[in-house]
Every structure is written in structure tokens, then in C-alpha cells.
Amino acid sequence: MASPPTVDWKCLPDDLIRKISDCFVATDDLDFYMDFRAVCAAWRRVTDDPRADGKNPRFLPTSWIMLRREGSTLPDAPITFVNTTTGRFLRKSMTCLRRYFFVGASPNGLLVLGERAPPYETRVLNPFTGAVVNFKAPIPADMVQDVIVMPSPMMVFIFTGPHKYSVSWADQSSESFKERELIMDYPSDDLCLWNMTHFADQIYLANMYGSIISTSTVREEATMTTAILGPTLEDCSSDMERKRGYYLVKSDGELLLVLNRRKSTGPVVYKVDTVNNVLIPVWSIGNRALFVSPYRSLSVDARKFTTVESGTIYYTGSFRACDYQNGGWKKKKVGYISLVSLEDRCRPPTVPQLFVDYCKDFDVSELEMMLRRNKHSYYSSDGSEYDGITE
Template sequence: MADWSSLPADLVNRVGDCFLASNDLDYYMEFRAVCHNWRSATADPRTSPEEPCFRPRWWVMLDELYSDDDTHLFVNATTGRFLHKSLPLLRRYYLVTTTTGGFIILSDRKPPHAAQVLNPFTGSLTRFLAPVPRQMHLAAAVVGSADSFTLVMASDSAREVYWADPESDAFFFEVCNRPSGMLPYIAGKYAGCKSGSVVTDTDEANKIIDNRRSAKLEYRVCAADSASGEVLVVSIEKGSHRIGISKAKMDSPEGVLEPVTSIGSRALFVGDRCLLVNSNKLPSIDANCIYYQVDCPDGWFCDDVYVYDINHGRAERIAESISTNTVMRENAHPLALLDLLVSYTMNIPEYELPWELMLERIPETLIDAAYLEDFDYDYDDVQFGD
């Protein structure tokens, strides 16, 4: 029987490169753990975590809102591979949000609550000096080359984009209309930017959104297509289910849009975050379609799911409302893959720290008991009906 540990280094590297090509970073780590010779022949992600080949690109944490233990469910949106990953490290931090590539954004539990970026597949934790902006809901992206590592976050409620490098003392920010949905387009503009001056590229994102508002379209969002270096820009008028699709180059300073008539075997999930998936690898997901939610008329915590067939230009309601309220979900049916993907794009996690700070401002006793005695109310005089 061959001694596998003595395989030539170039052959070992070729096997490792296959795992990296499919972004199966956990397989790569397990492969390196087999023996000393294989570790010596391959690059260590922990010593060079900024290298693009070691960054998660296609992974999505599906149970951001629902997981009650240390194990989290991920899916590779390109290969369709599912992975349950134990992450006990998360207990030591506040969960801020995740990226559509697979990074997990955390903050220290101790002041000043500095940002941390976790690669859950390699275990690499990139520590930042800057504290996380205290916004309740933050979308995020990690951008940059091997020489730069920039965390970009966006808050729709604050209408601001934030960015910082690990050495930055604070997050820089500037105003941007509804930035969460446009993050795939604008995030790359901030890579390596260490200045607090105005970044003019954001004006392009504002211009695109404002043009669509004049047409009374409710949504203007985009999803990154890393294979082509483009972003798909989707405009949705929810009331009439009118949908338009166009594309732009990520590095195009002019923001020139070209119409798109087909997205092939892929499917788009549209919401506060957007996701482009390979429908051939994911069961129950139709190709060349756009999935989205329409607000419930009663204003509850859920929306009905629609699918828009790009070929026929027709929208169809395909699922009942998906509740994101954990209390309401106790007796609900188990979430299917479609539910999880729609929920991921529509619901950005709540950053716990702002909640805790808000509660600290509430007095322990809202109403002094002595104050109630001033009313001297006699409950014996109350008349109750039959």
C-alpha cells in the first residue's frame, strides 16, 4: 500500500488547489491536517488569512436567526454543498452580521467593542481596532486584495456606509441612500481607503437609486457575480410585480447599466441583501427566476413569497408568509431551503449591543410604588359584568 504521506509536493498542492477552486475551505483544512508532509507542502491560511484564495466567497449562513446552539448551517451557493459547522467561539462575542460570501462579523463584548472578522472555515480571526458602529441592522462585505483587508458595512436606517481596515482607529462613514442592497456595487470602492474624506464613487449609487425612485419602483438592489466581475441590478415594483434587470461592471466608475434578458441557470434572491445561486445544484430552486417577498397587508412579521419567471415576465405567489419571529416559529413547520434563502436576504440579524445599551437606559423601576398610593383607589367599588 502506497505511503500517502510521501506524495510529491506538487501533487499535494494540486489536490489542495482543487478544494480552493470550489471554495471548500473546510476540506482544505482537513486535507492539510492529515500529516506533516502535506502541511509543509501547502500554504497555511492562518499565516496569510488575507490571501483571496483563503477567503469564503460563495457560502451563506442560513440559520443566522434560528440557531439555538453552537452548530450553524451553511450552504455553498455555487456548488450546492451543505455544511454543519460547530462554532463555539461565537459565544465570546456579539454577532453583528454575516456576509454573502461566508465571513462572520463580530464585536468584542468588552468596550470599546472592536470589530472582528471570522473566517468560520479556516478559523482565522482578523482583529480590528475600530469599534463596530452602533446600528441595529448592518449588512457587510469584506473587500480588498492580498495587501488590503477592508470591512465595509451599511445601515439603511442611518443611511450610512462604514468602512475600516484592521489598523483604523474608527470606521469612516458617509451618507448613502439605502446602501444595504447596493453593497455589492459600492463596497469595492472602499478597499484600502484610509481617508475620511468624501468618496465620490458613492454618488453613483445614490444616482442609480434616485433615478429609479422617479419611476416609482420600490426596490433597487444588486447581487455580485464574482465570476464575471459584474453586479446584477434588480428593480422591483412590488405592487404590480414589474421587474427590470440590468448589469454593470464592479469597477466601472460611470455606473453604466446594460439590460439583461436572462441569468441562465442561476436564480436571484432579492431583499435587503441579495444572493445569486446556482439552481442546478440546489433542489426546488428554479433557473432564470427571481425570488422576493411582498409585505403582508396586516403588517405582521412576515411576507408572502413570489417568484418572477424572467423568460415569461410573470410573477407567481408560491409560498405563504415566512415568520421570522422566533416565538411565532415554535409551532411552525420546519423551514425548507427556499424559506431559509428568502429569509436570509430579507432579514439582517439584529446586533445585540445596541439593544443592551438601550435597556441599560431604562430605570429598574419605571413607576415608583409610592406614587401609586397617591391615587388611593378602592377596588371594592369596581363593578364587574357577568
């Protein structure tokens, strides 16, 4: 019996190689794309190298989030990512983190890092391609509550709190981060800003009263604007009821404001019309599931995760959820979602538990921890000093 003819895979037509590689890019499977290029020199010759330009929007992740790092005290600890659109989990050992301070993870999967030597310049790492984008600005030494990397033009936004609510931003040409303290119409002890969200080339934040503020990135320079909404929904029965919480979340191409009320009979989700600065009631979120907390919020396609319920809002602070049933929102009890860290749980965590931990825990800047531990002084590029110690 004659043996079947052998196939020389490296001799595939160039257009077929490009079509296959484009499929990986289209589904945000950039790690598959890199594995595909690693097969042979012929395939690398035909396809583009994502590391040639780390800012190329074609090779920037869009749907990935980084879950809590396992053993985060180790610089090369494995990191788990999840694609909120396709439901695929990816666990990677990031040995390259040994060379940097970890600052935070952007909701699109990019990592914000800092050089380990003064002046601690900022770096943005694409963990799926290995591409690194260099920034001149040293990373801030304040407590980092959240970070966002805007792709075009690439800018890093850092939200600090809770002792001082401010947003800092820099692009590649910035010598240092520009900072704007966030002062609104209420006393600072009631401010409680949260949920820094990237939507339509803007950064949005909300506070416990439902006021929403935004940034403007006109001419590649960010500036804070006044409140575009709020305080919203003044029909609350009391001031305490009004302060129960408003959470911003980007969901399926829309910016939503989610309410946390015990006695509300009306809608608990509103679409934020950022053009006309109005709120539009939402009576159904379809197959989406929302996880909301004071630190960050998340929207996922529940059909991709078997243990996540469609049309459900998970309030990670109160362990309650509400869903859309029979023409209206209905509160319901859900299984207890433990606040115990993942490392201490005896049983493997469920997918909702993983998303709860992602939303309720903010990233800790390793530079800030080092400064506090060693009581070093931090000098920014403009010569100003920050001692990094809070009494």
C-alpha cells in the same frame, strides 16, 4: 493468499499533496483543506497554513453565505453555511464565538465580530479556517443592517439603519470607524436605502427610487460619492409605482438592478454599467435565480438546488416571482413563503424558504443588544460617548 501491501499515506510525493490540496482551495472547500492538513504532520509541512496570514486572498471564502443561526441567543449555536456556486451545505458549531460579540456576516462568508471587553475592538473571523484578523477600531454600537468585508486591502463596511442611514468603514490601521450619513435627493422618510453590495472593489447601495450611490476605495481609504445613477427609469406611471422597489444584486460577475412593479410590461432586470453609468436591459438571467428584498439580495445557480427554479426572481416581500418565458418577463404566483421564523415551522424548510429568510432578515449586533439591555454607555476610541439607548 498474500495480503495486499500497505500504503504509507504520509509518504505521498510533495507535488501530489499540493495538487490535492489545491483542488479544495479551487472549489472554495476550505473546510476540506483544513481537514486534509489535519491528517498528519507530513501533509501540514507541505501545505500552507491559512492561519499564518488571515488576509491571504487564496484562503478567503468567496461563494459562501451564512444562513440564520439556530438558537442565535447561544454564543456557540450551530451555524449553517451554503455555497451558492456548488450547492453544498455545511453546518458548524462555532465554539470560538463565545469569546466575541457577533456583529454580522459578510456575503462572502466572513464573520464580523467584536471583543467582549472594552473598547470592543473589531475582529474578522474566517469560519472555515479559524483565522482571525485584528482591527484596532471598536465596532459601532448602532443598529447593524448589513456588513461587508472587502478582501484586498481588508476593510469592514457596516450599513446602519433604519433610524439613521449611514455607512461606516475601517481598515486594520484605523483607530475608529469613519462614518458617512447617506443623504440623497429625497426626503429622509422616503430614502429607504438598501442592498449594500460589493462589486468590482466598490460598495453600492440603491433606494426605492432607483438611485444608486457608490464608494471609492482609492488609496485604501473609502469615501462616499454622489449618486452615479438616478432616479432611474422615469417612465413609471406614478410616483407610487416608482417607489415599489429597486434591488441591487451581484450575479454571475455582473451588477444587476431588479425592479418590483406590478404593471410593467418591459424588462424588470437591468445590468448596471458602472463605467458609463447607464442601465442595459436584461431579457434573460439564464440558469440563475434571484432572491431580492429590501435588506439584501442573492443570486444562485439554480441547477445546484433542485427546488429552485432557473430564470426566476423571488420577491421575498410580496411572495411573487417572475420568470423569462417566450421572449419576455412574465409574472407568476409561487407557493406561499412563510414569514414565520424557521424555529417555529412544523415542516423542514425548503431551499427557497432558507434563501428568503437569508434575504429578509438582517443581522443583529450582540453589542447593541447588550447596551440596550444593560443601559450601559459606550465609549469609542476617540473618547466620544454613545449611550446605546433609543427612547
